[in-house]
Structures are given as structure tokens and as C-alpha cells.
Amino acid sequence: MKITGLKTLVVNAEMRNWVFVKVETDQPGLFGWGEGSLEWKTRAVVGALEDFEPMIVGEDPRNIEHLYQKMYRQSFWAMGAIGMSAISAIEQALWDIKGKDLNVPVFELLGGKVRDRVRMYTHLGGGDMKAVYETFAVEPLIEYAKSVINKGYSALKVVFVPYSKTIEGTKKVKQFAHMFGKLREAVGPDIDIMVDFHGRTTPAMAIQYINAIEEYHPFFCEEPVRPENIDSIKMVTDRTKVPIATGERHISIYQYKEIFEKNAVHVIQPDLCHCGGLWAAKKIAAMAEVYNMGVAPHNPLGPVANAVALHFALSTPNFLIQEDMLTDVPWRWDVVETEITSKNGYWAVPVKPGLGIEINEAEAKKHPFKQEIIHSNTIRDEDNAILDW
CATH class of the missing domain: 3.20.20.120 (Enolase-like C-terminal domain)
Structure with missing residues (x-):
């Protein structure tokens, strides 16, 4: 079994954007879903997912720890929240694939x-x-x-x-x-x-x-x-x-x-x-x-x-x-x-096998990306200094 590609799907849920990733395989109908939603960094996470795609295409999706190590260590630069959110989404999708392949729930x-x-x-x-x-x-x-x-x-x-x-x-x-x-x-x-x-x-x-x-x-x-x-x-x-x-x-x-x-x-x-x-x-x-x-x-x-x-x-x-x-x-x-x-x-x-959840892509696309509220811009002291929110 080999990974053939990944697709991202962003869904705006008002307070935040959900970032879903679909990891596809060469087995007909076998794919996995993961999520790497990161508030106010949606576009960056999508970009990171695209950067990771060539690192995993052609690999066996069942080798989850191996692929995690490849993404984390072969990236050379230490991963921050953006990179780790992308890795997390892909890793989750690999468990979904493995559970479906073995016909068991991930737990x-x-x-x-x-x-x-x-x-x-x-x-x-x-x-x-x-x-x-x-x-x-x-x-x-x-x-x-x-x-x-x-x-x-x-x-x-x-x-x-x-x-x-x-x-x-x-x-x-x-x-x-x-x-x-x-x-x-x-x-x-x-x-x-x-x-x-x-x-x-x-x-x-x-x-x-x-x-x-x-x-x-x-x-x-x-x-x-x-x-x-x-x-x-x-x-x-x-x-x-x-x-x-x-x-x-x-x-x-x-x-x-x-x-x-x-x-x-x-x-x-x-x-x-x-x-x-x-x-x-x-x-x-x-x-x-x-x-x-x-x-x-x-x-x-x-x-x-x-x-x-x-x-x-x-x-x-x-x-x-x-x-x-x-x-x-x-x-x-x-x-x-x-x-x-x-x-x-x-x-x-x-x-159900895998994570037990599938994205209805047609419904999801009814809620495309929107810029989230930049809440932190509103939190200031009485003298206008920025405070943690």
C-alpha cells in the first residue's frame, strides 16, 4: 500500500477555521482524515501540509511512527505550532487508514x-x-x-x-x-x-x-x-x-x-x-x-x-x-x-473501523475559509497597552 497524495479542506466555523486533511492511498476507496486546525494560522497550516506532501507520497501509510519521524526529523528545522499541527493532522489520518485497513476502531x-x-x-x-x-x-x-x-x-x-x-x-x-x-x-x-x-x-x-x-x-x-x-x-x-x-x-x-x-x-x-x-x-x-x-x-x-x-x-x-x-x-x-x-x-x-468519521465534502465546501476574528487586537489596558487575552 502506498500514499498517493493529500488534500486539504478548510471549513469556516465562525469562531475558527477547521483544517481537515485527506490522505489518499493506491487502494480504491481507502483514505484517512485528520485535523490540524490552528486558530489565526489557517493558511500557514495549509501551506505546511502541502510542504509535507512530497515527504510522504510513495510511503506505506501503515508505518505511522516511521512517517512521523521522517516528517519531524527530516524537516531539519525544529517544528513550531504550525509545523506540528500539520504533522498531527497527517498522523491522525494515518491511524484512520490503518484502522480501516484492519477493520477495527483506532482505540x-x-x-x-x-x-x-x-x-x-x-x-x-x-x-x-x-x-x-x-x-x-x-x-x-x-x-x-x-x-x-x-x-x-x-x-x-x-x-x-x-x-x-x-x-x-x-x-x-x-x-x-x-x-x-x-x-x-x-x-x-x-x-x-x-x-x-x-x-x-x-x-x-x-x-x-x-x-x-x-x-x-x-x-x-x-x-x-x-x-x-x-x-x-x-x-x-x-x-x-x-x-x-x-x-x-x-x-x-x-x-x-x-x-x-x-x-x-x-x-x-x-x-x-x-x-x-x-x-x-x-x-x-x-x-x-x-x-x-x-x-x-x-x-x-x-x-x-x-x-x-x-x-x-x-x-x-x-x-x-x-x-x-x-x-x-x-x-x-x-x-x-x-x-x-x-x-x-x-x-x-x-x-466503526478507523476514527469512525468521514467528511461530507460537498457540505463542507458550503462553508469556505474566512478570516477569523482577531480577538487579541481588542484586549488593551486603560492606557492602551496590549494585555494577554
């Missing part, structure tokens, strides 16, 4: 299932960017949260950490704690609440914010500071009692090394569309298992990414919970054909 090739269903959580407001990132008042916060719970979820994520300078006064800390307290009161003690700091704060402020909400028992606090400095993340972890998570902006197994060596967090969050794909994520999870860390993969992306995450979760013992954004656009499931189902905040075990 069976990853060691078999270790659980019978996969717990999910979602964001407030679905695909509404302002709802997700700019809900800073109590009433809409509670309204959005109850809407999530009414869909059957027992866990949700909020992103109402104030946009912060290096040091802030007590006003923002008190407002943040007030909102979280009202949210906990509204949803009760049995709903798990994750707080995404989105790298908006420094260690000094993250410690104050987290300590101010400790009594309300967040499930974890995500990316409390920008991810580049592991010592800064470790500082927050050491000075707070709430579980700390990071990892969505770390790519490749090598970027996780320092996190593990320093026991910097309690939960890691690799994105299977950016970290190198399924097998790379399994390696990262195996390293995390040694350090007693849970794995809660990042994934606010498209339906192929959902399928990939499902197979990972089913086969990974230290998996914790899976992010989704299943209500971002009303036509989300029109562009794919799948038997993958979710109910009451859980995904069921798929039975």
Missing part, C-alpha cells in the same frame, strides 16, 4: 479501551466568542452555566479571569471571587468547574486569584500564566491548593520534559491537533502517568478532532476529562458522517 490499535465511556466538559455560550471570553457579569454567567448543565454536562469551563497587568489591586481579585462564588451557589456542589486563566496573569496575580476562590473548589485552574516559563507555573502550583493544569500551547514530547521533571502541574492538556497526533499524545500521557498527573486534552476544534480525542481517551489510563465545543455552529454535524454519539456529557464507544 483497539492503541492498547484497547480502559473505560466504557468518556466524560466531557464544555464552554459557556458554545461558539459565541464574546460569551466564552468576555462574560464578566454574574447574571449572564449563571444563565450560560445552567444552559450547559441542562444539556446533561456535569462539568463546565469558565474564562472570566480579569485581563491583568503584572500587579493589580484588590478590586479585580474581589470581583473574580464574587463571580465564582455566585456561580458555585447557582450550580451547586456537584458540578465541576474549571477556570481557564488563558495565560492572562502573572504568578503574583494568579496566586491571589486562585487563593480567593479556593473555598469554592474549582476542579482545576488552567494555564494561570503564559506557558513559556515553567518555573512561573511551578511557583503558582507551589503556593496554591487548587489543582493546576497546563499544556495546550506546548507542542511535541520535548516541551513537556521540563513540566514533568519539575512536577510543575497536576494536570497536563496536550492538544492532539498540535502535539504531534495520537501516538505523540500517548507518549506524553505515559510520561505523565509516571508523575501521577492526569490528562485532560485541549480540544475546542472540529469534529475530526473530537473523534481523535475520543479514541485517545478510551485507551489512556490517566485520562481525566475531555474538552469539547459541540455547539459552536448549528451545522457542525452536517459536514461529517459519523455514528459517534454523546449523551448527558459523555461520549459512547465507537464501533
Whole structure:
């Protein structure tokens, strides 16, 4: 069996563009789908996928690790988020091909299932960017949260950490704690609440914010500071009692090394569309298992990414919970054909070979590429200085 080519398909889902890749083979009707969606870098990822095509054409798609090594090592230059997203998409498609060729679901090739269903959580407001990132008042916060719970979820994520300078006064800390307290009161003690700091704060402020909400028992606090400095993340972890998570902006197994060596967090969050794909994520999870860390993969992306995450979760013992954004656009499931189902905040075990999902290319082409909202241009301090969003 040989790879004969790859095709990219970009689908605009309002908040972001989905980047799908189709890896084709010389076996009639046998191909695989992957996803490398990377916000605000859509055209760059498509270009990287085109650059990788001549490296894999003529190769046997079943030799997944071999092809990963070829793309990663023979590229010479270290891969950044763009290159790794392209590699991830291709790698996922290779697993899809192998599962179809062997007539088994992909999770069976990853060691078999270790659980019978996969717990999910979602964001407030679905695909509404302002709802997700700019809900800073109590009433809409509670309204959005109850809407999530009414869909059957027992866990949700909020992103109402104030946009912060290096040091802030007590006003923002008190407002943040007030909102979280009202949210906990509204949803009760049995709903798990994750707080995404989105790298908006420094260690000094993250410690104050987290300590101010400790009594309300967040499930974890995500990316409390920008991810580049592991010592800064470790500082927050050491000075707070709430579980700390990071990892969505770390790519490749090598970027996780320092996190593990320093026991910097309690939960890691690799994105299977950016970290190198399924097998790379399994390696990262195996390293995390040694350090007693849970794995809660990042994934606010498209339906192929959902399928990939499902197979990972089913086969990974230290998996914790899976992010989704299943209500971002009303036509989300029109562009794919799948038997993958979710109910009451859980995904069921798929039975179809491969990833269990196919792109309806005709439907997908009804939503061509559009420039995403450049959200970061709007986040400025009162003196017009740029802040992390």
C-alpha cells in the first residue's frame, strides 16, 4: 500500500477555521482524515501540509511512527505550532487508514479501551466568542452555566479571569471571587468547574486569584500564566491548593520534559491537533502517568478532532476529562458522517473501523475559509497597552 497524495479542506466555523486533511492511498476507496486546525494560522497550516506532501507520497501509510519521524526529523528545522499541527493532522489520518485497513476502531490499535465511556466538559455560550471570553457579569454567567448543565454536562469551563497587568489591586481579585462564588451557589456542589486563566496573569496575580476562590473548589485552574516559563507555573502550583493544569500551547514530547521533571502541574492538556497526533499524545500521557498527573486534552476544534480525542481517551489510563465545543455552529454535524454519539456529557464507544468519521465534502465546501476574528487586537489596558487575552 502506498500514499498517493493529500488534500486539504478548510471549513469556516465562525469562531475558527477547521483544517481537515485527506490522505489518499493506491487502494480504491481507502483514505484517512485528520485535523490540524490552528486558530489565526489557517493558511500557514495549509501551506505546511502541502510542504509535507512530497515527504510522504510513495510511503506505506501503515508505518505511522516511521512517517512521523521522517516528517519531524527530516524537516531539519525544529517544528513550531504550525509545523506540528500539520504533522498531527497527517498522523491522525494515518491511524484512520490503518484502522480501516484492519477493520477495527483506532482505540483497539492503541492498547484497547480502559473505560466504557468518556466524560466531557464544555464552554459557556458554545461558539459565541464574546460569551466564552468576555462574560464578566454574574447574571449572564449563571444563565450560560445552567444552559450547559441542562444539556446533561456535569462539568463546565469558565474564562472570566480579569485581563491583568503584572500587579493589580484588590478590586479585580474581589470581583473574580464574587463571580465564582455566585456561580458555585447557582450550580451547586456537584458540578465541576474549571477556570481557564488563558495565560492572562502573572504568578503574583494568579496566586491571589486562585487563593480567593479556593473555598469554592474549582476542579482545576488552567494555564494561570503564559506557558513559556515553567518555573512561573511551578511557583503558582507551589503556593496554591487548587489543582493546576497546563499544556495546550506546548507542542511535541520535548516541551513537556521540563513540566514533568519539575512536577510543575497536576494536570497536563496536550492538544492532539498540535502535539504531534495520537501516538505523540500517548507518549506524553505515559510520561505523565509516571508523575501521577492526569490528562485532560485541549480540544475546542472540529469534529475530526473530537473523534481523535475520543479514541485517545478510551485507551489512556490517566485520562481525566475531555474538552469539547459541540455547539459552536448549528451545522457542525452536517459536514461529517459519523455514528459517534454523546449523551448527558459523555461520549459512547465507537464501533466503526478507523476514527469512525468521514467528511461530507460537498457540505463542507458550503462553508469556505474566512478570516477569523482577531480577538487579541481588542484586549488593551486603560492606557492602551496590549494585555494577554
